[in-house]
Amino acid sequence: MFPLVTLGLVSAVASPAAAQPVTLPELFPAPVSVTLGKGSFALGRSVVLVVAPGVEPETVALVRTILASAGVETITTARQLPKSPERPHIVLGTGDAAVIRDALARTRTARDGHAEGYTIASMASGSGGGVVTLAGADASGLFHAVQTFRQLVRRPTLPALVIQDHPAMPIRGTIEGFYGAPWTMADRAKHLDFLATVKANTYVYSPKDDPFARDRWREPYPAATLSSLGTLVSAARRNHVDFVYAISPGPTVCFSDPKDQQALERKFEALRGIGVHSFYVALDDIEYTKWNCEGDKAAFGPSGAEAAGIAQSKLLNAVQASLVARDPASRPLIMVPTEYYDAKETPYKAALRKYLDPRVVVQWTGTDVVPPAISVPDAKAATKAFGRKTLLWDNYPVNDYAQTTGRLLMAPYTRREAGLAGELTGILSNPMNQEAPSRVAVTGVVAFAWNDKGYDAERTWHASARELAGGDARATAALLTFFDTQHLAPTFGTQAWQEQAPKLKAVLDDVRRAIDHGDASTRRQAIADLSREADTLANAPDIIRSGTVDPGFAAQARPWLEAMEMWGRALQLTAAGLDAAERGSSAAGRYFADAKQRAAQAAAVQSIPGATRFDGPIKIADGVLDRFIADAPTLIAFQTVPAGQ
Template sequence: MIRRPFLPIALASLAATAASAEPVTLPMLVPAPVSITATGGAVALGRSVVLVEGADTDAQTAALVRQILTAAGVDTIATARRLPATIDRPHIVIGVGDSGVVQSALARSKATLPTQREGYAIASSVVGDSGVVTLAGRDTDGLFHAVQTFRQLAKRGRIPAMVIADHPAMPIRGTIEGFYGKPWSMAERTDHLNFLATVKANTYVYSPKDDPYARDRWREAYPAATLGALGTLAATARRNHIDFVYAISPGPTVCFADPADAQALERKFDALRGIGITSFYVALDDIEYAKWNCEADKATFGPSGPQAAGVAQARFLNGVQAYLTAKLPAARPLIMVPTEYYDAKDSPYKAALRKDLDPRIVVQWTGTDVVPPAISIPDAKAATKAFGRKTLLWDNYPVNDYAQTTGRLLLAPYTRRQAGLSGELTGILSNPMNQEAPSRVAVAGVAAFAWNDRDYDAEGTWVTTARDLAGGDERATQALLTFFDTQHMAPTFGTQPWQEQAPRLKALFDQVRDAIANGDASARRRAIADLTERADAFAAAPDLIRAGLVDPGFVAQSRPWLDAMQLWGRALQLTAAGLDAADRGSATAARYFADARKLAGEAAAVRSIPGATRFDGPVRIADGVLDRFVADAPTLIAPPPAR
């Protein structure tokens, strides 16, 4: 263990007194716990703690607790198997619920452990000048989730005395890498799995549309190097208590009636089982069912069409489920995405699946549309009725692989999903962007909603995610929120977006317009001064984000947007200067406005990284809001009369 000199006793006593005088506040936790009750006081971690491990605590989870304590400034971590009679420094108890030391520690705080899978309890209590913090899991996954909550608590150095009882609302929570265009790299997937763990997600589906061995060449074996990389990725997922699900997309060429194709799929899965993958998925989206791929299907199922396709797919998938049950009796059920994956209207195809598909098989559904503007409980109930089972929501947010997203990052909060959906869904998987790190802004919201949809705080989760990306730095956090606002647009497949663009910036501009149009001289000056201050912050935000405090993957993948934002920020500064000059009757206003127009043109010409997304193009920064204001500003104040 590492030791550092302790403070002199007098100084330590003063520090402890000062710390005890600080108000105790409950933290903003993401996801929000089901129940959190403050009991008074706080446990300061200090520099030395004792870690008490239950007998069945896995080594990796215990190692994670040590990392968290070290990051919180703890120098010395002693170990013990039970709590002593006298608590002379903070004791951290970790373990699953049937461990005697855990039960004893929970009893000290009159805390009980949730009965649900993946549930956990955290109980912290002040004992004399120190205290006990207990992290208890219903199972090993629950303990891991408790540690992730402890990670958030420990950043403050003082753990409020409280009892948390928590468990997930939905059994499946996470992401499906299901977009078109450039897939994530293995390094990006590793980063994403590490991130998913922090928001208590438990599922990652590997389904990149541009992996040829998962779609166009699905019958072929993976090259050894690729198979090895997938095995490493699956091991990373296990370490993070995430179910790695491998998805195959045979639909474009499969012959449902041909035993050889069923055997080819089983061989593929056998190879993947050999590297530690035990969960599987068959994707049948984005294919035609107006024609068969082989004569055998026509002979077996009759003329092509929706109902025949449903029968053929059900029979094929039932065979896959039977194979998996024989090989992996304890594994999760097969997941499938149907050809009719959106809306909940009944149809001959859905009726065939409802009648013939093995009830164990999980069906994915994207909501009322491919990119739905909202999802309600009645929507989900209709899907349950149509497919004959509760569905797993494939939420196409924040994916940016369709034409309406050209030039955009999608960074608005995850919202307009109705509280209570957990009663009608088996879970939610977000389809993220080609840009992994920026995707975390929305994915954190998806995971938080799936964990506790009834207490989900979209705005609070959004801000907390920005703070995490900024490494806790407040200036970088505010810079990120300014940037997020410029990428607030959430398009659909139609012309009407489901989230508006740049609401914070628009509110500022509306205030400025109103003050200039309707206010007196003092109101105009105040509004223009406020605009100048905000323009300076806007222009400075990209450099604050690039300064090294923000996740480097986020900076690299957002590069052209940050470049364009900086140019737009300078244009906004010049616009504010032009309005100030015009308000004072200065002839320099025209020059400021002309320079602003020039910079705006340069900003609008910045393009996305070639090949990074399915549709390349000029990047968009608060479009329809910022560009309009810069263009309109010269007309807001009439120039002085010519002399």
């Protein structure tokens, strides 16, 4: 998940490498296990690549790109390992290939055999060479191993180690399922590349504003649109991401009409023609206690929740059978039920449990549409209610509902209980209308789905900032400052499930305490600290926009960065006012007045029109920063300047 950076690694010699301590690498998502060995070695400028038969050319090409970006200038190839490698050798392979068996035997390492699993074993040789073995249980496992290797080569030397790793959940990724402006095709392509770096394996195409997937679902896609989708499907395949096509026929479908079933199958057949093998029927956000056609009343009786569950099951079972008959490589159909937002026993869920083909995967959003937390007992209740382990649709960091107006949701992914992997088939994050800013939370979602028991929310949050910053420490710090101002995570109610700006609030609370309880020296120090914090806040947007961060991030976050800079200036003036008041200067009043004016201008900055479902004023650390600036003139009594002077 880390960027490719030129390290300029020099050829290893035993003594410098041996002089350096061997340290544990920080990897994301956290692997199942990492065991350090003895010694380390540098890649140097020349390596040998040993590729087992059957490895995908795209994976080999990715390894070459990673090596070149790490300063390797010459890559030669060989079919097997020499007895005593004098240069670094990189071994790639899947399954039980002979060269993989040989390489792993040298480190007495067993290959991880789980689906999508991999093993990395590295060892240093006394002559300054070394061997890194990337062994995948399958093609996807090898691809994931390469993503971990990408992170390892950021270090000046590679430690001797063994990594055994595999995902806890079989489905991990995102569902573009929000209301409002959909992502562009370019955004989607970037997102697929990003998903590969965090070891995600699923992307569901389900934008609510695609008319051919919802309002006009019976109609075929225009040729140009289908071609663009085909390009995305190819990009997904290259990134070992399953492209899932979702359709939302619920507002108009007639469940008993064979023609509507055929219309669904025709749409899926057209998508199958561009390489899609996974499909999804969304039946959320619809009226399900009345029929769309008289035929359904005749077939299923009076409308109601139970009848809706029976009718939906009938259609979905037929579609599932059709998928298998037409495409043996097809994956199980996914559906999102009309009651997707809790695990309470109802006639509707009972009907799905009784009648829905057990192969069909059911999505569930947790204990609410936007749940503040999800526990293992919650997931067990959902398993019982739907008669199968569910696929969690996590409505974070989506910002398409009223409570998110003016917000980017960028707090760490947390309050999901370790152990959920035992009761879920996976997690799909519903991201924001802003693709690049969504990566912060999605990194956490996927890391949790990969290894829920080894997941660390704060460390993963920092890792996402480093990725967006291109590895630049200054830009990483600026991003974390920005993330803190967008920390609040609302729900559909009045109680947010993540607090706002906890790091900034701690600084401002320290200032309040120092002014209230401290002596003169303590007060002056606190005000000086506040001034530095204000500078950090005001300067962060320029650092983020300077080019070290993904340009898409800065463009999609533009009004937030503008407002943040203005709020930072307001806090600078506030700090100057407190300093003047502490010194007994009559300039305090002017500083506070200017701060108030700047804060009002900052509060008036609007979101990009049409970018999200609800337009409105931008929120920056609201309830924390604005309150402090408003309260500051009352914290220290100061001399006012008489009118006219």
